[in-house]
Amino acid sequence: MIKTDGLTKVFRTEEIETTALNQIDLNIKEGEFVSIMGPSGCGKSTLMNVLGLLDNPSSGKFYFLDEEVSGYSESQRADFRKANIGFVFQSFNLIDELSVYENVELPLLYLGVPAGERKTRVMDMLERMGVGHRHSHFPQQLSGGQQQRVAVSRALITNPKIVLADEPTGNLDSKHGDEVMGLLKDLNQQGTTIVMVTHSPAYAAYGNRTVNLFDGKIADEQLNGNFHV
C-alpha cells in the first residue's frame, strides 16, 4: 500500500539545516497495523505528515497505492487525502464551533456526499464508536476519551484506505487510552490499515510491527507476533 524509497525530509532556516527524515525505506502492506516509536525529535511526526500527504518529502520516492505521490501539488494532495486517508491526532483536533455530528460530517461535505447519505453514515459511525448519544454536543462538553472517539469517527467516516494516528492516546488517561487502542485494534481486525505513532511500548504492541526511528533513520523493526495478513 505504501512504499518509500530513500525518503528524506530536510527543514531549512536561514542558519540551520535539520534533516528530520534521512533515507527512509518503508513498506506498509494493506491490512497492517504499524506502530512507530522513537525518542522526541527522531522524526516520527514528520514521517506521519509525509505519509499523510500533509507535507512533501525533500527527496526520495513515495508510492501510495502504487502511485508516485512525492511531487504532488497541494491541490492534488488534498484530493488524495480526502479519498484515502483518515487522521487521528494526539490533541483530537476537533473544531470547537462544530457539534460532534458536524465534526464527523465535515470530510463527507468536502467529498460532496448527499445530505441524506451523510446523515445515515455519520449517525451509524457515531453509534459504532459509542458516542451516538452525544451527537449534538460540542467537543468541550465531552471527556477526552469521547473526544478521541469522535476524532476516530471523523477519520473513518470516508472509509479511508489507511488511518494515520499520531499519538492518539497521548492526551488520555490509561482507561480512556486503553479504550481507544481497543477501538483501533478492532478497526484493524476489520481490515483498516493503521499507522500509529506512540511513546508507549504497551500500545505499540497492539500493532503487528513496530518501527523504531532514531535521528531520522529507521533504527530497527520488529514483528509483534500478531500479524493477521
Place this chain on the structure above:
Amino acid sequence: MWLSYIKIAFRSLIKQRLYAFINIAGLAIGVTTCVLILMYVRYEHSYDEFNPLAEQIYRLDLQGKMGDNEFTMGLSCAPAGPTMLDDYPEVINYTRIRHTGFPVLRYEDKVFSEEQWWQADSNVFEVFEIPFVLGDPTTALTQPFSVVITERMAQKYFGNEDPIGKIFNSDNRSDFNVTGVVKELPSNSHWHFDFLSAMATYGDSRNTIWVNNNFHTYLVLQEGSDYRQLDEKLPALVRKYVGPQVEQFLGVTMDQFEERGDAYRLFLTPLVDIHLNSHHDDEIEVSGDGETVRIFGYIAIFILLLACINYMNLSTARSMSRAREIGIRKTVGSKRGQIIFQFLAESIFVTFISFSLALLIVVIILPWFSIFIDTPLKLEWADVPFIYLWVIPVGLLAGSYPAFLLSSFNPVKVLKGNGSAGSGSSWLRNGLVIFQFSVSITLLIGTMIIRDQMNYLQTKDLGLNPDNLIIVKKTDDIGRTIQGFKSAVREDPGALIVSNSTAIPGNNDGVNHNVYGMVNEEGEAMRLLASFWVDHDYADVYELSMQAGRFFSREWGTDTNAVVLNEAAVKIFGITDPIGKELITFAGRGGADRTLLKVIGVVKDYHFDAPQQQIIPMAMHLMGDGNARFIPNWGKFVTVRVDPDQTMSTLSHIEVSWKQFANEQALEYDHFDQYYAQLFRTERQSGNIVFLFAVLAIFIAALGLLGLAAFTAQKRTKEIGIRKVLGASVPNILVLLSKDTLKLMFLSIIIAVPVANYAMQRWLENFAYRIDVSILVFIGSALIASSIAILTVAWQSYQAAVADPVKSLRYE
C-alpha cells in the same frame, strides 16, 4: 457546505463577542455614513433631473468684462429667447422667468406679503415639468393679469373653495385672475415659486434692449443636438444684436469695445449643471458646491474603507484562533480554494449583518441628519435592494486579505500550534492602522481649520457693525408713508438711528449692476458698479467709516446729484483723488442718456456680500425725499440701530408703528447678525459634515485599535507574565504595551499633516479672506487623536498588566 460555513461563522461570532461587535459595529457605522453621504451626493446631483426635457434645456447666461470689472450672470435680455428661436433651427422652444418683487396680496380679508411671485412666459409649462391640479396649462398664462398658483397657496388663500376664477389684488394696484393650480416644484429644483403670473402683464418682456439683462431664459434644444455647437454661434449673435446697442449707449463700435479688452459673451449652461456647477451672479437660489460634493463622495468611500480595514485587521489578528480549524479542514480534504471561499462567505455574512444594522440606523437617524445638513433626504424602498447589492463587493473587499492569508496556513504547522499569521503580518496590520489614523487626523485637522475659518468670517471686521441692528423688511409696501414710519420708529428712545434703503448688506435683491463712466488719466473709463439707493442715515446706522470726503447730508440740498463710492470702486476706475470728480451714469434720469453725478465721498470698503466674497465696487445714491421724480423715494428695507438694553421694547414699538402705517399687513423683521450668518450656510453645512466624518472616522479607527489592543495583550500574555516574574511593575508593562500605539500615532501624524495642509490650503483658496493656518491646529489634532488612541488601548493594557503572572504563564 454553505450551511456549515454560515453555522461556523455565526458560532465564531458568538464565541468572540468583542471582535464580532467591533467588526459589525465598525462596518455598520461605516456603511451608515457612506449611505447617508451618498444619499446627500445623489440628492445634490439630482437637481432638475425630474424635468422630462432636462437634458435638452439650457440657460442662456452672460459673461462680460469692462475694464477691471468682470461679471458672469445667470441672466439675459428679454429679446434673446425669441430671437434665438427664430434664428437657430436647433432651438425648438424657449421660456423666460423673472422674479417680480414682494407683493402684498389681498383676497377678501386675507392679506399676506409674498416672496415667491414670478412672471413667466405662457409656454413655461412646455419647458418645465409643473403638474397641473386645476386649469389648462396651454391657456393658463396667455392673458395678461392671469396667475397660476401652487396647491399650498390655493389652500392658504381659498381653503376648500375652488380657486379658479378668483381674483387677487396685488399691492392695491392690479388684480390677477387665478387660472390654474399646480403642484409645488420639488425641493431639488433650482428655482421655486408660489405664484406664476403671465409675462404678458409686464411691458418689460417686450423690450428690445439687448444690454438690459433681467430675465432667466431657458432654451430647449432639439434632441441630440450639441449645445457647444450652438455656443460657438453666439458671438455672431452678440455682434448682430448687441453690437449696435453698444455703439448707441457707449459710443464705441463692437470692435473698439473688444480691442480695449472689454467683452460681452453669451453662453449656455445645461439645466442639470446649474445647481452644482454654476455660481454666477444672480443665481435664483443658493447653489451647491460641486467640488465639495465630489470630495464628500470620496470621503464617504474612505470611511467605508476604514471600516473594511477594521475587518481585515481583526480577522488577520484573530487568525491564530482560527488556525487550528483551517489545519483540520485541510487535513480532512479541504482545498485552499474552499477555505478562501469559506472566509469570503463569512465576510459577506458579517457584511450582510452590518448592512442590515446600517439600514436600520439610517432609517432612525435620517430625519435628524437631514436637519443637521439642512437637506431633505429620503430613503426610498427602491434604494434598499441597491444598497444590499453592495454587500458582496464590500464583503469581498473586507474578507479578501484574511481569506487569502488564512487559507495559506500550513496544516502541519498550525496543528502543532506554531506558525500562523499572528506575527508575520503585523507590518500589514500596523500599516492599516496608520492608514486609518492618518485619515482620521486629516479629517480632524480639516474640521478645525473649517471651524477657524468660519469663526474668522463671523468675527472678521466687516467694515460695518452688525450688532444691535433690526431689519424691517418689505417697507416698500408702505411706500409713500415711509417718512412717517421712520419718524414714528424714531420716537422710541431705544431706536437710536433709523435708515431706509433699497438694499442692505447680504441681500442682492435691490442692487443694480450698471455701467458707469469716469474720466481717468487714459480718458473715459467704463466700469460695472453695484449700485443702490440710501437715505442720509445709512452710513450712520451701519457705522461705515469714510475714507475720504463725506456721506450724504441733509445740509446739502444738491446731494441728490451726488454719489458715494467705496474704495473698490475708486480702485477699478484707477483714480487717486476721486472727491469732486464726476461719475457718468447711463441709467438716464428723465430720459437723459448721460447724467453726471458728483463724487462727494468714499466709504471704507465694507462687506456688502458674504464675508467670504471679494468686496465689489459700489456706488450709493441718495434716494428722494418723497417728491423726487425719476429716482426712488423709498426702499424696501428699514434698518434700525437699537439700544441693546431696550431691544424688546423697541421691537414692540416698531410693531405698533408698523400697524399704524401698514394696517393688517404683518411686520416682518430680522436681527441683522442672525440674518447675515445665513450667508455661510453652505460653508457651515460642509463644516458640519466634515465634523461628522471626523468623529466617525476616529470612532471607527479607535474601535479597530481596541480590537488590536485586546489581541496584542492576549498574544503577549506569556511575555507579560515572564516580565512580571522578573520584576516589571504595572507602569512598566503599561509603557511597554502603549509604546507601539504611540509609534503608530507618530507615523500617522507624519503622514496626515502634509496631506491635510495641502487639502485645506486648497479649500481656503475659495475664500477671498482667509485665515493663516496655525500650527496649533496640527498639534491639537495630533494630541486629540493620540489621546483617543492611548485611552483606547489603556484599558486592555491595564488588564494585561495587572493580571496574575502565574495564571498567565499557566495559560500559555
